[in-house]
Amino acid sequence: MPTERITFAGHDGSQLAARLDLPDGPVLATALFAHCFTCSKDIPAARRISARLAAMGIAVLRFDFTGLGHSEGEFANTTFTSNVEDLISAAQYLAGRNMAPALLIGHSLGGAAVLRARAGIPTVKAVVTLGAPSDPAHVSHHFEAALPQIEEDGSAEVSLGGRPFRIGKAFVDDIAKSALSSAIADLKAALLILHAPRDETVSIDNASAIFLAARHPKSFVTLDDADHLITRASDAEYAADVIAAWVSRYVKLCPPAPPPGAPEGVVRITEADPGGFMQDIQAGPNHHLVADEPASYGGTDKGMSPYGFVSAGLGACTSMTIRMYARRKGWPLTNVSVDVCHDKVHAQDAGLVNDGKVDQFRRKIRLSGPLDQEQRQRLLEIADKCPVHRTLEGSAHITTELLS
Template identity: 50%
Template sequence: MPTENISVATEAGHELAGSLELPTGLVRGAALFAHCFTCTRQSKAAVATARALAREGIACLRFDFTGLGGSGGEFGRAGFATDVADLIAAARYLADRFGNRILLVGHSLGGAAVLAAAGGLGFDRVAAIATIGAPSNVPHVLERIEGDLSAIRERGSGSVSIGGRSFELSREFLERVENIDLVAEVGKLRVPLLLLHSPTDDLVGIENAGVLFQAARHPKSFVSLEGADHLLLDERDANFAATVIAGWSSRYLPIRDDWPMPDDGIVVKTGHGKFGTEVHTASHRFVADEPASYGGDDSGPTPYDLLLAALGTCTAMTMRMYAERREWPLEGATIHLTHDRNHQEDCAHVVEGEEGRIQALNRRIELDGELTDEQRTRIMDIADKCPVHRTLTGHLHIHTRRVE
């Protein structure tokens, strides 16, 4: 997926570092991902979820909370209230840029933060919320801190260890974590909610999901991440959670009505990244791209892939129709297609104004079924008579005009 590095200004005066995962094609909506406690926007769950949403046409911003990763500010003086403020600032950036309601997604404490931020952002600006392994009791995160918290409350600040990393925490940080009633905030929600949680989560127990689910109003859903750890370190778990969220969110961020769907032919629109392009037929949408080796994002077939696919699919359909009309036992066909012209060189010729020509299309056909030699020969003969084959080998003219 195309990735754009951005920064978001906060009311506190520092910048938040973010990575905006963009769909290859058109954008139907926007989402915001909040990472887990002391993690960054580079966590497996953040990257997997953001890219899965982008594949569904949803631009997703994953960013670092104050004082973490590439973001400014002091983590040790921030606390939960600052996380919520960061989310509101990032969500407003997305709303201003894309103009739609936002999907909020949060992992662990980030999940608690999106639940608490929805009201401050305004329910009319939130399309839906999804959380992964979110705690129902925000002060629960203090149990992961190794250090003398009593001394910090007394002295005003002190050093602690969180996940093997050293941090300087303030009394204000602890107070901001402790003074939040998340269950009450969930009870106020007026947006669709999806809770994902692992029954084997040994950091934030599954009972937290039960408390949040009970407090929430409908529509609400729960998905068990059986066998997953809290941080979704197994890429398969991260991808599963991401796919579920992306599929569920499509109900609340539907395809826009103003996207072109032609009555005949196709419409091609430039998208994001260097080569990303979206193709619309009368009833289908898909993307085309270039491989990473040529500077693309490899998020869809290349133009030559589509050309070969047109020939291959038309060949397969024509052979099947021919065999069925004669009631021949053709069970299926496998068609291998290649071209022997260097794609990058061909494109360079076009840019320079020279005529780019495909030297040859190579087609190998395997026929399955109890066919006689004569039947196989007749079916192979008909392959050269499929409509796309005849178009490519006939006198083809392309007429181009500019639309004013």
């Protein structure tokens, strides 16, 4: 997944640091990601979700709000409203590159910000919130003890997540008057709410309030026992999968024509876990799978093994070929199922004369319906004529080139 490091002007002209995660192929749509309160664009959840969307052809811009991470500006001078304005600035930057965002994703206070920013970004078709508060003022509990000093002195230094931040009175006043109910009701975009019932930072009641205030289409998916920052890799992976599956229903992903000689298009495999073996497999905008290895081989067993996919291809092609023949003949075949097992066996055990081991696929076919014995035998013969069967028995030619 290629990533561009870029900067653009925020609400006050400060240069905001951003990463634009791009697909390996054509950009089918663009998303804009807003991070959580005092976090950064590089938190694990943001990275994983961006990588997953990029694998399906959606570019993702994630940036540090003014005064945070690698962005310029003074955090003490920012407000919730300025965060919203930063988001609109980011959308305008993307539009200037002919990549106007169709999807907004916001984590925690970033979720509240995307709900408010939607009105200023007309190209957006879908909005996703993760652990978002229904009222921006909710974040004040992080520095509740400092509120009197902020009121008296105009600002105060507080510790958030073990790091010092200066919170200004303008921020406190702004979140106090930034109700979201009307913005949510008038969202004019599909809404997906992701929230953990045991979130100790932003309670699940906030998700309920957002859901009730929103109009359809809206969806609510639990993140189970994930923490507020979605720090566990498995929780971030689950959130990414849900978003990826949901967004294709509301954001039109128009794939380009397949390259010459590849009528089925390109199947793209992208490493999802450099520490293990898990792979994202994307076949066009609508089909996503995960490949992995069993735990005994150092994987996490979250997807089929490569040979499992080969076996699946053989079984699916066998079933389809049998169905096509029976349909053409008008035979009373009601159901087909195929079991496939793969193993490495000695050539002699497979009835071959060459030395060494060969791949052996054991295929068991079940045919249901009032078929006579002659029909059943003919369909068994037809199974050997399926294209994948012929490919595996033949000698496929594979060419490889190294891309820069």
